[in-house]
Amino acid sequence: MGDWVRYKLDRQVDHVLVDEAQDTNAAQWEIIGHLVDEFFSGSSEIEERHRTLFMVGDLKQAIYGFQGTNPRRFEQARRDFRERAEELSGGDDSFDLFRRRAREFRDLSIGASFRSAQPVLDVVDAVIGKLGHEALAIAEPPPPHRAHHRERPGEVELWQPFSVEESPDDSDEGEERWVSLRDRYYARELADRIKRMIEDAPILASTGRPLSAGDILVLVRSRGELASLIVARLFAAGVRVAGVDRLHLHEPLAVQDLMAAIKFAVQPNDDLSLACLLVSPLIGWAQDQLRELAYDRKGSLWRELRQRAADFPEAHEALSSLLRIADFTTPSRFLETILSGPMEGRRMLYGRLGTEARDAIDELMNSALEFERNEIASLDRFLAWFSRGTVDVQRDPAQAADEVRVMTVHGAKGLEAPVVILADATADPARLGRTPIALELDVGAAERVPLLRPRKAERDAPFENAIVAQEKRDLEEHWRLLYVALTRAADRLIVSGVMPKAKKDGSDPRPPNCWHKAVEQAMESIADSGEGHVLLRYAYGEGGPRKPRKEREAAGAAAVPRWALTPAPREARPPRPLAPSAIAVDNEAAPPPSEAMWAAALRGTWIHQLLERLPAVSPDARPAAADRWLERSAGVAEAAARQEIVEQVCGILADNRFSGLFGLNSLGEAPLAATLPDGRVIAGTVDRLLVEPDRISVIDFKTGKVPASDVDIPNAHRAQMAAYAEALQVIFPGRRVSASLLYTAGPKLIELLP
Numbered sequence: 001m002g003d004w005v006r007y008k009l010d011r012q013v014d015h016v017l018v019d020e021a022q023d024t025n026a027a028q029w030e031i032i033g034h035l036v037d038e039f040f041s042g043s044s045e046i047e048e049r050h051r052t053l054f055m056v057g058d059l060k061q062a063i064y065g066f067q068g069t070n071p072r073r074f075e076q077a078r079r080d081f082r083e084r085a086e087e088l089s090g091g092d093d094s095f096d097l098f099r100r101r102a103r104e105f106r107d108l109s110i111g112a113s114f115r116s117a118q119p120v121l122d123v124v125d126a127v128i129g130k131l132g133h134e135a136l137a138i139a140e141p142p143p144p145h146r147a148h149h150r151e152r153p154g155e156v157e158l159w160q161p162f163s164v165e166e167s168p169d170d171s172d173e174g175e176e177r178w179v180s181l182r183d184r185y186y187a188r189e190l191a192d193r194i195k196r197m198i199e200d201a202p203i204l205a206s207t208g209r210p211l212s213a214g215d216i217l218v219l220v221r222s223r224g225e226l227a228s229l230i231v232a233r234l235f236a237a238g239v240r241v242a243g244v245d246r247l248h249l250h251e252p253l254a255v256q257d258l259m260a261a262i263k264f265a266v267q268p269n270d271d272l273s274l275a276c277l278l279v280s281p282l283i284g285w286a287q288d289q290l291r292e293l294a295y296d297r298k299g300s301l302w303r304e305l306r307q308r309a310a311d312f313p314e315a316h317e318a319l320s321s322l323l324r325i326a327d328f329t330t331p332s333r334f335l336e337t338i339l340s341g342p343m344e345g346r347r348m349l350y351g352r353l354g355t356e357a358r359d360a361i362d363e364l365m366n367s368a369l370e371f372e373r374n375e376i377a378s379l380d381r382f383l384a385w386f387s388r389g390t391v392d393v394q395r396d397p398a399q400a401a402d403e404v405r406v407m408t409v410h411g412a413k414g415l416e417a418p419v420v421i422l423a424d425a426t427a428d429p430a431r432l433g434r435t436p437i438a439l440e441l442d443v444g445a446a447e448r449v450p451l452l453r454p455r456k457a458e459r460d461a462p463f464e465n466a467i468v469a470q471e472k473r474d475l476e477e478h479w480r481l482l483y484v485a486l487t488r489a490a491d492r493l494i495v496s497g498v499m500p501k502a503k504k505d506g507s508d509p510r511p512p513n514c515w516h517k518a519v520e521q522a523m524e525s526i527a528d529s530g531e532g533h534v535l536l537r538y539a540y541g542e543g544g545p546r547k548p549r550k551e552r553e554a555a556g557a558a559a560v561p562r563w564a565l566t567p568a569p570r571e572a573r574p575p576r577p578l579a580p581s582a583i584a585v586d587n588e589a590a591p592p593p594s595e596a597m598w599a600a601a602l603r604g605t606w607i608h609q610l611l612e613r614l615p616a617v618s619p620d621a622r623p624a625a626a627d628r629w630l631e632r633s634a635g636v637a638e639a640a641a642r643q644e645i646v647e648q649v650c651g652i653l654a655d656n657r658f659s660g661l662f663g664l665n666s667l668g669e670a671p672l673a674a675t676l677p678d679g680r681v682i683a684g685t686v687d688r689l690l691v692e693p694d695r696i697s698v699i700d701f702k703t704g705k706v707p708a709s710d711v712d713i714p715n716a717h718r719a720q721m722a723a724y725a726e727a728l729q730v731i732f733p734g735r736r737v738s739a740s741l742l743y744t745a746g747p748k749l750i751e752l753l754p
Contacts, residue, residue, distance in 0.1 A: 015052045022057035022074045023064040029073055040084045053081065059138055060128075060483045063410060065473060071137060081105060111143050113487070115416050117154025117205070119539050120493050121145035124486050126522035136483065137476040152205045153541025155492045158519055158527070160535045161426050161499035161510065162186040183226050186498045190423060191233035193533075194218075194404065197419070198239065204418045205541075206490040213240040214402040217417035219409050219485050220424045221432055226498075230423060231406050235354040242356060242403040249367065250386075252360035254349045257282055259386070261338055264319070265326035266380045269300040274319075281352040282338065282345050283315050318343055330377040332368040342567065409485045420489035425519065426497030428511035429478040441466050475513060482515050495519045603645065604703025606634050607744050608687065610649045611701060612669050615662040622650050652744060661699050661742075666690045674727040682727040687742075697738045698724050699749075706743040710750060717741060721752050 016035050018024060024032070039051050055078065062071035085105035113121055125144050133141045147154075164185045194216060201210035220227045234241040249255055257280035263273035275294065278285045293312070297304040302319070309316040325337060339346040339361065349357050371382050405417070440448040441462060454463050486493060497516045500509040510517050520536065527538035610629065614622050626646040630636040636645070653662050660666070666688055673683040690697040700721060707713050721739040728737045740751045 016054070018053075018055045018057075022059050022062040022071045023067075023069040024057075024074065025068045025070070026073060029077055032077075036081075040088050055081075060136055060142065060480055061413065062137075063413065063477055063481045063484055065477045075139065078107070082107070109143065112146055112148040114148045115490050116145075116147060116487055117152045117491055117541075118147040118150055119154035119156055119541075120486065120489050121147055122526060123156045123493065123519070123523060123538060124483065126526055127482065127486065127518060130522040131479055131518060135476065135479050137473075137480075151541070153491075153539070154205075155537070155539035156489075156523070156527070157492070157494045157530065157534050158516070158523055158536040159494060159496040160533050161497050161516060162189060163499035182498055183229060187226065187229035187233040188236075190218075190230060190421075190496065191237040191239065194234065194421075195237045195239050204491050206418050211419065212402050213404045215418040216404045216421065217412065217415070217419070217488060218404060218406045218421045218423050219412055219488065220406070221409065221427050221429075221481075223408060226424055227406055227408075231356060234404055234406075235356070240403045241354070242401060242405050249360060249363055252353075252357060254353055254357035255360050255364050257349065258335060258338065258345070258361070258364060259383070261322060262331070262334065262379050262383055264302075265322050265334070266383055268302045268323060271301040274301045274305075277319075278315065281348040282343060283318060284348065285315065326379055330368075330372055331379055331382040332365060332372060332377075334379060335365060335368055409481050409488075412488055413484055416488055416490055418489075418491040419494070420485070420492070421494045421496060422485055422515060424497050425495045425516040426500065426510050426514050428500075429475065429513055430511070439463065439466055439470070478513065479518075482518065485515070486519075600703070604744075606630060606636070606645060607649055607703055608701055609634075610645070611652065611662075611687070611744075614649065614653060615666070615668065619654065622653065626650065648744065652742075657749060658742070661688050661690055661697065663690070665692070672724070672727055672731060674730040676726050676730065682723050684724070684727075686724055691732070693735075695736045695738060696728050696732050697740070698728060699740045699742050700724070702741055702743045704743070706748050707750070710752075713741065713750065713752075718752060 016032065018032055036053050039053060055074070057074050059071045059074065062069065062074075082105040116124075122145075128136065128142065133139075162182070162185070164182055197216070198211060198213055201212070203209065204211055204215060207215070218230060220230075231241050257277070260273045260276040260280060261282060263270055264277050268274070271294075275290055277283060278290055278293075279287060289312075293304055293308065294301055305312060305316055305319070321342070322334075322338070325334065329337070337343075339349075346361065349361065367386065368382060371377070371385055375381055375385060435453070437453055438450045439453040440450050451463075453467075454460075459467060495516060497514070500511070503509050508517070523536045523538055527536040529535075530537040610626050613629065614626060617625050623646050626649060627642050630642045630645060636642050652658060667690075668688055669685055670689040671683075671685050672689075673681070675681050686698050687701045688699040690699075698721070700717075702717065721741065725737045725739045729735075738751060740749055742749050
């Protein structure tokens, strides 16, 4: 950070904007202080520089204490900068009034709200008045809120806390048995009410169009079971919903189903993973089918399914196809085969879980691709890698979509919606989140020391004082969070929640500091009694007319074209380049190479390399250059052996029969590649290539035994040269191609294609 600050100072920063300053932590304020130190020294007017410092912040919206922010630091920074500005402005009398005013510290406020209707703001003022500004840790009462569009109608409703009497007949089984029945019924009722609101489609004053799903924002305190239940019930009710704004990638059911498929592919005898896969949307079994297969079996679940493949042919074929590709494909391709292949996994998952599963599925694919870029791409390694990490998926809350948004109040800061529903306003703030295990104590000199939080019986001083102070700060932020939640609404605000279990003494079971009770106490003096599930209602101004409801015609099943169900043909790929030396089938039996054969092969390699290097050397210098290369580079120590090779190579280069092959216009070790008319791709390197205006000559060196006649030339050599000739005819169309073999032991040149 220090380097960054120095870099900015070196560039002479003239304008600093601190947005949302009430949620700036200590380290950030330190950086800001370094940035603006120069503002309060010297004279920017004389330097003809205009410097500005803007600090934008509303203390009522300071809600990120869990990230280390402290709204009191904003107040301290404002006092410090005001004092420094006053000292600078009053310390020099040589400037006129205009220049002194340019140095003033101006404390401005924006009293008008451009978002919310006046009824919403009236309720906000009533809540602050009832709680007291001290409850929000505000030094003085804030000015009353006023709407910029005062003529815009608005409405605030406080709904009765949802209550239901649980009977012994209520089933506590199924996939949601760990969630209370009260929450399940409430989520269903809330989804039905939202659906009716969308069907009524009143004209919104803020947008001038009928209400749609994208105009509704459901806010909760935390991303718990209730938020997921609301999303599930909205989807079940046929309401378009975007899902929770943030989730852990390991938690969505779609991810768990896909990971169950990977676990089965890695270990087919994992009964639990196979059972989860069978009852998932990917296979689609009912629990009764699983019981029929699993009950009273003798071995693993997969073994039983294989033995009874005739009873479950579709499931057996689908699982067998996964096992067939498990060892030969990457994790991303394995997942894509499930999602887009014959299993139609994406359609099955969307059909059961809704389109909100799309983000989790796409993020799982991204994780698989990221894994393959850094690790060996195998399913078992991906499974181990994925189980070790934690990936958060966050949707863009500001993205325009005609879907109900469900998110936390923290995530909704900065956003707005025509209709806002506070869905868990009866939650107890003391029971939200985990109790921290650490506690920070002030030890003086602005230092804090972290210590283990004592148990309740051990809460003596100074721990008791620190815990009480922290609880007070948490409660103040709890009320500021309510302010943020209330001010997200533009036209209509709804406060709702679940009624806790009744107390034995008959008193109000709602927690004393819950939002629902605070809003009720604030609205009692200004609101009217509601009807039905509406406890209190406060509104003025006529709402917009409702759009006439149209009877929906039953839509028939969409006709799926046959091509959409036909597997895509295998994509045509260019064939792998074929080396001419590998064209012929080598099916001739040969004994293992002896020591003499290895020596001969090595000698042939040296001859090849000399024939490549020496043509560029003048004839009289070739013997010395060849001997030097053999001794230093090839490591041939015996002078007699070197002399023999040098004489053979120099004799070939000096032979008039081969002078054209090693002339200035020839190429050594020339690469060539071409696609033949039959589709084969030929790629190789020729030992020598001579390009002439009307003729192309290609020569390949052979250091083995010289054939007695053309009939004795190996078929592999013939096939190799024929491939070279075909490739050259494609590369140089219209020219005659000559292909020859040069046996260096002779030396003997055999022309195969004159």
